[in-house]
Amino acid sequence: MTEIFGVPLQALFGQLLIGLINGSFYAMLSLGLAVIFGLLNIINFTHGAQYMMGAFCAWFLLNKLGLGYWWSLIIAPVAVGAVGVLIERTMLFRLYKLDHLYGLLLTFGLALVIQGLFRNEFGSSGLPYQIPPELAGGYNLGFMFLPKYRGWVVVASLIVCLGTWYVIERTKLGSYLRAATENPALVQAFGINVPRMITLTYGFGVGLAALAGVMAAPIYQVNPLMGADLIIVVFAVVVIGGMGSILGSVLTGFLLGIVEGLTKVFYPEASNTVIFVIMVIVLILRPAGLFGRER
Amino acid sequence: MGDSSAIASTDNATNATNGAVTTPVLVPGSEVRNPARAIVIMAALLAIAPWVGLYPVFMMKALCFALFACAFNLLLGFGGLLSFGHAMFLGTAGYVSAHAAKIWGFPPELAILAGTAASALLGIATGLIAIRRQGIYFAMITLAIAQMMFFFYLQAPFTHGEDGIQAVPRGRLFGFIDLARPLAMYYTVLVIFLAGFLLIYRVIHSPFGQVLKAIRENEPRVISLGYDADRYKLVAFILSATLSGLAGATKAIVFQLASLTDVHWSMSGEVVLMTLLGGMGTIFGPVVGAFVIIALENYLAPFGQWVTIITGLIFIVCVLAFRRGIVGELAAWWARRQK
Numbered sequence: 001m002t003e004i005f006g007v008p009l010q011a012l013f014g015q016l017l018i019g020l021i022n023g024s025f026y027a028m029l030s031l032g033l034a035v036i037f038g039l040l041n042i043i044n045f046t047h048g049a050q051y052m053m054g055a056f057c058a059w060f061l062l063n064k065l066g067l068g069y070w071w072s073l074i075i076a077p078v079a080v081g082a083v084g085v086l087i088e089r090t091m092l093f094r095l096y097k098l099d100h101l102y103g104l105l106l107t108f109g110l111a112l113v114i115q116g117l118f119r120n121e122f123g124s125s126g127l128p129y130q131i132p133p134e135l136a137g138g139y140n141l142g143f144m145f146l147p148k149y150r151g152w153v154v155v156a157s158l159i160v161c162l163g164t165w166y167v168i169e170r171t172k173l174g175s176y177l178r179a180a181t182e183n184p185a186l187v188q189a190f191g192i193n194v195p196r197m198i199t200l201t202y203g204f205g206v207g208l209a210a211l212a213g214v215m216a217a218p219i220y221q222v223n224p225l226m227g228a229d230l231i232i233v234v235f236a237v238v239v240i241g242g243m244g245s246i247l248g249s250v251l252t253g254f255l256l257g258i259v260e261g262l263t264k265v266f267y268p269e270a271s272n273t274v275i276f277v278i279m280v281i282v283l284i285l286r287p288a289g290l291f292g293r294e295r
Numbered sequence: 296m297g298d299s300s301a302i303a304s305t306d307n308a309t310n311a312t313n314g315a316v317t318t319p320v321l322v323p324g325s326e327v328r329n330p331a332r333a334i335v336i337m338a339a340l341l342a343i344a345p346w347v348g349l350y351p352v353f354m355m356k357a358l359c360f361a362l363f364a365c366a367f368n369l370l371l372g373f374g375g376l377l378s379f380g381h382a383m384f385l386g387t388a389g390y391v392s393a394h395a396a397k398i399w400g401f402p403p404e405l406a407i408l409a410g411t412a413a414s415a416l417l418g419i420a421t422g423l424i425a426i427r428r429q430g431i432y433f434a435m436i437t438l439a440i441a442q443m444m445f446f447f448y449l450q451a452p453f454t455h456g457e458d459g460i461q462a463v464p465r466g467r468l469f470g471f472i473d474l475a476r477p478l479a480m481y482y483t484v485l486v487i488f489l490a491g492f493l494l495i496y497r498v499i500h501s502p503f504g505q506v507l508k509a510i511r512e513n514e515p516r517v518i519s520l521g522y523d524a525d526r527y528k529l530v531a532f533i534l535s536a537t538l539s540g541l542a543g544a545t546k547a548i549v550f551q552l553a554s555l556t557d558v559h560w561s562m563s564g565e566v567v568l569m570t571l572l573g574g575m576g577t578i579f580g581p582v583v584g585a586f587v588i589i590a591l592e593n594y595l596a597p598f599g600q601w602v603t604i605i606t607g608l609i610f611i612v613c614v615l616a617f618r619r620g621i622v623g624e625l626a627a628w629w630a631r632r633q634k
Contacts, residue, residue: 236439
């Protein structure tokens with residue numbers, strides 16, 4: 001077997017793939033966080049819980065209503081996004097005039113409530129979710145075995161991220177959004193319904209988290225706490241990338257996933273902490289983040 | 296601080312800031328008219344508590360958390376910096392003092408000092424990194440660094456992972472006070488708490504504290520007046536970390552245990568909650584908040600996940616309707632009644 005730095009090539013590619021998968025989720029989640037932060041100025045601590053809700057929604061649709069994976073991909077983001085809209089309309093909108101920290105505290109509380117309720121209902125052990133039959137199996141690429149589903153997750157998340165980038169950077173709707181991020185009062189004066197845009201943006205960001213959750217369901221088990229630790233890593237990803245640019249946060253997400261995967265091969269003890277270490281280094285060298293602008 | 300200036304007008308508070316915290320109408324740290332009297336009353340109440348049927352173990356736990364929350368409040372309530380990783384200081388000091396007492400055979404006073412010093416060092420390192428970013432980023436960075444420390448303690452051999460450091464000897468304070476006696480331990484904790492509390496009170500009302508409050512209200516203006524805002528924030532951060540460490544080290548000796556619970560992010564959330572519920576930017580708020588939350592956890596312990604849910608609900612209610620916290624609301628109500 002071929003080896004590189006004493007590591008079998010197969011193990012290296014295997015971990016690279018896992019890194020890429022994790023990176024896909026980091027990218028989608030940090031993208032959602034960045035979009036929400038851009039317009040609402042709120043760091044959505046509930047993001048991890050909403051990702052978990054997406055996965056549970058998929059599990060529920062399959063086991064209670066018999067609707068498969070492909071339906072879940074559409075229904076779960078819409079359903080969880082609708083819950084997000086409800087949260088924004090009933091609670092978050094009261095905080096826009098206050099210090100940003102209150103948004104963080106409120107969404108932290110919400111995350112605790114949601115995770116607690118799910119744990120009460122489902123316990124803390126994971127529930128299995130089958131890979132859809134169309135995506136079962138895999139390809140033998142010669143140097144490694146690529147499970148179809150994992151390949152699909154990477155491609156799908158790339159499409160979602162690039163699609164989001166396109167809508168925000170290249171369409172009229174996106175230009176309203178960017179304008180409202182810069183100066184909401186002026187945009188509102190031009191007759192655009194900014195509050196509704198804010199609500200829908202939050203719903204969209206939350207939907208993105210739920211979509212990531214559905215895609216994660218067959219890979220990781222569906223677990224009430226699946227988003228709790230993940231969200232902290234995603235925060236670090238956001239700090240490293242800086243929230244200035246959409247493509248920046250996507251790229252950082254994938255990159256850090258890969259770095260994490262490689263660490264698992266070469267120095268497994270550090271694989272949990274490597275992203276945080278990188279964050280510290282980036283903060284020392286470039287406080288605004290890799291793609292961020294000083295504000 | 297004089298009686299008349301204790302309550303600032305609402306307009307003042309809203310005008311002074313742009314985008315910063317606008318809710319408190321109180322001047323931070325002046326919710327009572329006669330602080331000296333209030334502190335003496337508090338100390339007296341705490342001193343007689345074990346004699347009127349309050350369980351010393353509960354009181355000691357609450358006092359440790361009260362000191363932790365007061366230290367945290369120094370940073371959030373007076374410096375306007377929300378750290379979401381303060382558990383790392385509590386937990387680090389706990390591990391170091393437990394290790395020092397159990398493995399190295401330190402007497403309790405030295406073990407507590409060692410733990411506190413370790414947290415101070417960690418506070419310097421973390422502070423230097425975290426104050427490079429502000430507001431929301433500051434919270435995320437402290438959270439991420441704390442998570443890194445959590446994984447470090449999870450893997451480091453001396454912490455014994457999930458088991459933690461157990462059966463830490465309480466030892467003899469200064470060689471002659473046997474801390475195995477509950478009351479001796481209780482009064483030791485009380486003295487430590489009061490010392491920390493008075494130090495924080497002194498800091499808040501010093502010129503340093505005034506500048507800190509000014510930074511919270513309007514940082515650019517403070518900088519334009521020639522103050523090095525970053526240095527003030529760093530010193531506040533280190534002070535807060537050190538005192539959190541003191542709380543953590545004491546807690547480890549009291550409960551003879553240092554475990555991962557104390558470094559987990561949920562602990563960081565808990566101290567935020569205590570401060571928020573009691574009233575951030577008040578002197579007595581964090582103490583009240585800590586007692587309420589610890590009591591709540593005591594009573595709700597049999598109900599499992601409901602603790603988390605109720606904790607979350609309190610967060611939501613506090614942020615939406617109750618931003619001044621218990622002490623802040625009471626003081627505002629009292630001030631309205633006086634008019």
